[in-house]
Amino acid sequence: xxxxxxxxxxxxxxxxxxxxxxxxxxxxxxxxxxxxxxxxxxxxxxxxxxxxxxxxxxxxxxxxxxxxxxxxxxxxxxxxxxxxxxxxxxxxxxxxxxxxxxxxxxxxxxxxxxxxxxxxxxxxxxxxxxxxxxxxxxxxxxxxxxxxxxxxxxxxxxxxxxxxxxxxxxxxxxxxxxxxxxxxxxxxxxxxxxxxxxxxxxxxxxxxxxxxxxxxxxxxxxxxxxxxxxxxxxxxxxxxxxxxxxxxxxxxxxxxxxxxxxxxxxxxxxxxxxxxxxxxxxxxxxxxxxxxxxxxxxxxxxxxxxxxxxxxxxxxxxxxxxxxxxxxxxxxxxxxxxxxxxxxxxxxxxxxxxxxxxxxxxxxxxxxxxxxxxxxxxxxxxxxxxxxxxxxxxxxxxxxxxxx
Amino acid sequence: xxxxxxxxxxxxxxxxxxxxxxxxxxxxxxxxxxxxxxxxxxxxxxxxxxxxxxxxxxxxxxxxxxxxxxxxxxxxxxxxxxxxxxxxxxxxxxxxxxxxxxxxxxxxxxxxxxxxxxxxxxxxxxxxxxxxxxxxxxxxxxxxxxxxxxxxxxxxxxxxxxxxxxxxxxxxxxxxxxxxxxxxxxxxxxxxxxxxxxxxxxxxxxxxxxxxxxxxxxxxxxxxxxxxxxxxxxxxxxxxxxxxxxxxxxxxxxxxxxxxxxxxxxxxxxxxxxxxxxxxxxxxxxxxxx
Amino acid sequence: xxxxxxxxxxxxxxxxxxxxxxxxxxxxxxxxxxxxxxxxxxxxxxxxxxxxxxxxxxxxxxxxxxxxxxxxxxxxxxxxxxxxxxxxxxxxxxxxxxxxxxxxxxxxxxxxxxxxxxxxxxxxxxxxxxxxxxxxxxxxxxxxxxxxxxxxxxxxxxxxxxxxxxxxxxxxxxxxxxxxxxxxxxxxxxxxxxxxxxxxxxxxxxxxxxxxxxxxxxxxxxxxxxxxxxxxxxxxxxxxxxxxxxxxxxxxxxxxxxxxxxxxxxxxxxxxxxxxxxxxxxxxxxxxxxxxxxxxxxxxxx
Numbered sequence: 001x002x003x004x005x006x007x008x009x010x011x012x013x014x015x016x017x018x019x020x021x022x023x024x025x026x027x028x029x030x031x032x033x034x035x036x037x038x039x040x041x042x043x044x045x046x047x048x049x050x051x052x053x054x055x056x057x058x059x060x061x062x063x064x065x066x067x068x069x070x071x072x073x074x075x076x077x078x079x080x081x082x083x084x085x086x087x088x089x090x091x092x093x094x095x096x097x098x099x100x101x102x103x104x105x106x107x108x109x110x111x112x113x114x115x116x117x118x119x120x121x122x123x124x125x126x127x128x129x130x131x132x133x134x135x136x137x138x139x140x141x142x143x144x145x146x147x148x149x150x151x152x153x154x155x156x157x158x159x160x161x162x163x164x165x166x167x168x169x170x171x172x173x174x175x176x177x178x179x180x181x182x183x184x185x186x187x188x189x190x191x192x193x194x195x196x197x198x199x200x201x202x203x204x205x206x207x208x209x210x211x212x213x214x215x216x217x218x219x220x221x222x223x224x225x226x227x228x229x230x231x232x233x234x235x236x237x238x239x240x241x242x243x244x245x246x247x248x249x250x251x252x253x254x255x256x257x258x259x260x261x262x263x264x265x266x267x268x269x270x271x272x273x274x275x276x277x278x279x280x281x282x283x284x285x286x287x288x289x290x291x292x293x294x295x296x297x298x299x300x301x302x303x304x305x306x307x308x309x310x311x312x313x314x315x316x317x318x319x320x321x322x323x324x325x326x327x328x329x330x331x332x333x334x335x336x337x338x339x340x341x342x343x344x345x346x347x348x349x350x351x352x353x354x355x356x357x358x359x360x361x362x363x364x365x366x367x368x369x370x371x372x373x374x375x376x377x378x379x380x381x382x383x384x385x386x387x388x389x390x391x392x393x394x395x396x397x398x399x400x401x402x403x404x
Numbered sequence: 405x406x407x408x409x410x411x412x413x414x415x416x417x418x419x420x421x422x423x424x425x426x427x428x429x430x431x432x433x434x435x436x437x438x439x440x441x442x443x444x445x446x447x448x449x450x451x452x453x454x455x456x457x458x459x460x461x462x463x464x465x466x467x468x469x470x471x472x473x474x475x476x477x478x479x480x481x482x483x484x485x486x487x488x489x490x491x492x493x494x495x496x497x498x499x500x501x502x503x504x505x506x507x508x509x510x511x512x513x514x515x516x517x518x519x520x521x522x523x524x525x526x527x528x529x530x531x532x533x534x535x536x537x538x539x540x541x542x543x544x545x546x547x548x549x550x551x552x553x554x555x556x557x558x559x560x561x562x563x564x565x566x567x568x569x570x571x572x573x574x575x576x577x578x579x580x581x582x583x584x585x586x587x588x589x590x591x592x593x594x595x596x597x598x599x600x601x602x603x604x605x606x607x608x609x610x611x612x613x614x615x616x617x618x619x620x621x622x623x624x625x626x627x628x629x630x631x632x633x634x635x636x637x638x639x640x641x642x643x644x645x646x647x648x649x650x651x652x653x654x655x656x657x658x659x660x661x662x663x664x665x666x667x668x669x670x671x672x673x674x675x676x677x678x679x680x681x682x683x684x685x686x687x688x689x690x691x692x693x694x
Numbered sequence: 695x696x697x698x699x700x701x702x703x704x705x706x707x708x709x710x711x712x713x714x715x716x717x718x719x720x721x722x723x724x725x726x727x728x729x730x731x732x733x734x735x736x737x738x739x740x741x742x743x744x745x746x747x748x749x750x751x752x753x754x755x756x757x758x759x760x761x762x763x764x765x766x767x768x769x770x771x772x773x774x775x776x777x778x779x780x781x782x783x784x785x786x787x788x789x790x791x792x793x794x795x796x797x798x799x800x801x802x803x804x805x806x807x808x809x810x811x812x813x814x815x816x817x818x819x820x821x822x823x824x825x826x827x828x829x830x831x832x833x834x835x836x837x838x839x840x841x842x843x844x845x846x847x848x849x850x851x852x853x854x855x856x857x858x859x860x861x862x863x864x865x866x867x868x869x870x871x872x873x874x875x876x877x878x879x880x881x882x883x884x885x886x887x888x889x890x891x892x893x894x895x896x897x898x899x900x901x902x903x904x905x906x907x908x909x910x911x912x913x914x915x916x917x918x919x920x921x922x923x924x925x926x927x928x929x930x931x932x933x934x935x936x937x938x939x940x941x942x943x944x945x946x947x948x949x950x951x952x953x954x955x956x957x958x959x960x961x962x963x964x965x966x967x968x969x970x971x972x973x974x975x976x977x978x979x980x981x982x983x984x985x986x987x988x989x990x991x992x993x994x995x996x
Binding site: 043044045047048050051186212213214215217218219220222223224226227230242243246247250253254255256274278279312 | 407409410413414417421515518522523524525527529534536543545617618619621622623624626627628659662663666667668669671
């Protein structure tokens, strides 16, 4: 029965600690499987995103194995070594140590920037290639670590794209917007994004009326919405996590605050199918510059269909970014023709992979950052999320100013 | 700096938010005042209660306010049993151990919820979720106004129980003098368990009033624990009137503090008050001098 | 002899997992030893020990990142700051006669206060936090191998143990324990209760700050939640209570047990997130139920 199995597992884990003292280090050459560490915060306050991230990674591994595994290694299958970072950097780092011992050839993870900082560093000490799935803090790729590769964009690129797109959007509509109001969450991603926006928007011709920082969690947004009402900005720019974003937008609706646009940058709920499904009247019209899949790629839609069919799952960026990160890794292993960590690092560094479902074009890593990575601009229209900019990926015209 | 048109709604918002805080603190002040337990599991218990209200609505279609009739007794029962068979037993009456036990229980509950309900944030949609009532220049959400009256009613009911019933008298006796109460024949363990149960019953009520304006996920309780403790201390440990007034006061301070200092820094007002009360008037607004 | 045994560990095993676990055990033991000085020996339970930890961590991070100090130099600064914060909080709390749960709650409030401040002040990087620049080298208090870190944290723990040993056997320590056992009686026989308690909290604060410095150097990223959040405060008190309050080895034993418990339960139910932590919580409750005086207390006749 499970009880026995788990008791045994418990004993195994603790004795493994003692036993591993006697085992020599070293990655044994695996010819039949390639072990890939998958670390995410699947418990703790980041559990929601952590679980979606893990889902994306596991789906990718399953798909790759079904398609024949790593062909250059004789069809070797990918084996996921799952790790829970428990929403804490130190636990993430400890998991990396365990994965190192179990002989992983690479690691994918760890969703949150603070955790990624710790895991990439721990991995670097053992020379393990680490593909960062989401972690938008730019510090992650600015430390000169040779093993760290981020496939998706960081918040600087997202903020820059957002600002340029805002100018474009505004110009297209005849420049109706002049003032903005920024609401952001207090930690790394919100503060970093807000700082960039507050600095550069004035140079682009926008007046920043106010920048309001709020805690995580914030239980009530009525006062912030009051200030928005009083400032009467043309555009409200939120940068926060799902729960706060949803509460904020709902409160604005409740208090009848209707700016010309709610223009989010990495908005927590803005391009979330869950949010649109649950709060369609508050969600309609919301614009977001965020991670998104390539809407012109049929495979992305097929993947979405599979995820939609799963109970209580949504096709969020955590899912497809991890899906892509694992495929990026698999492609590198294919080309490296080896499971040795240094070979995989070199293969990643020289990657030009373009067979992904993201709007990134061919991959190109410079100092660990994929230069091709970029966010897209989406808008919730008629209870669905549509890409509106740039034109190469647009599915719909943007509706700006919003008259809903 | 801020015109009345902003101050007035902020004040009212603070009052209504504070009412929900008060509901949560009512239970905690009873548990602390009588049992001298710093209940780390209070937030987790609130979270479970919120899930209860959520599922009652999802599967049985029960309106959250109707669920009061279900949740309050259910939480009461849960609290009674938890104290009688887990907390009271495990702690052997030692303060530091009770702390650890409630901490352990909190971890178990939070992860149980994670396992059972997954980590998604859930909200309910009722006809009145978006309704607002104008009060002067302010537009206050209806669920919050209901919460305000609910909190006042709950405090009144609790006061009544404490003053006018035998149980209330027994509780007050046990709170003041444990050994003495035992000597006059009061079943102290039973009274403690009843107190814990009532404390959790308050959480059941709090959950019914909170969910329409908020959401639930496994970690939702953590955001309320510190505030609840502050209110308990501010109002006076063991005082219901104190918890109510303290809750409203803290709500207003948080709201106005947020206006003046920004929502992030504004939280500081709460802790400055906490420290000031602890230093200069530890018995709180309504508590008796120890 | 304990020190020698641990110091030999890297020679026996070059396993990252073993070394990391050992480091985390020692690190947690350090936090517990610091907390125990105030709580176990001094009788004042603190729920907000993170306030000292965070001060040390930020001292290390800010002095290096913003003022270019050498990493080792930040250590004495952190110790001094930790003691100063301790003295400040102690002076206020003890002057106003806070004891028991009131004292515990005020420490909690201070930790939160500092967290909010750290989150809103540019100096600490506000919400963005501070990164300690990666620059491996012993002179930078960064080591490319785990062994280096192990030795450092071991040294810290040995120092803390020495302090605790001194507390058990010195006159000051006797005063402190007298205050813990019965404050009024102690005052009656002439102990300067206020000064004794103040000394304890300053000492406790300094050692806790050392833990913060180690964290900053090992993980190289500090933010308000990590530095001043309740997680650290809870971590500090779990070990001593489980291991045995007011004993010399209690915090160390508790730290070892808790790390083993954490490691043992972590991989248990891979596909069911949450179950393993549930087991952890349940085992915690069970441990307290069956060993109410901590592990060492169970072996001792009281």
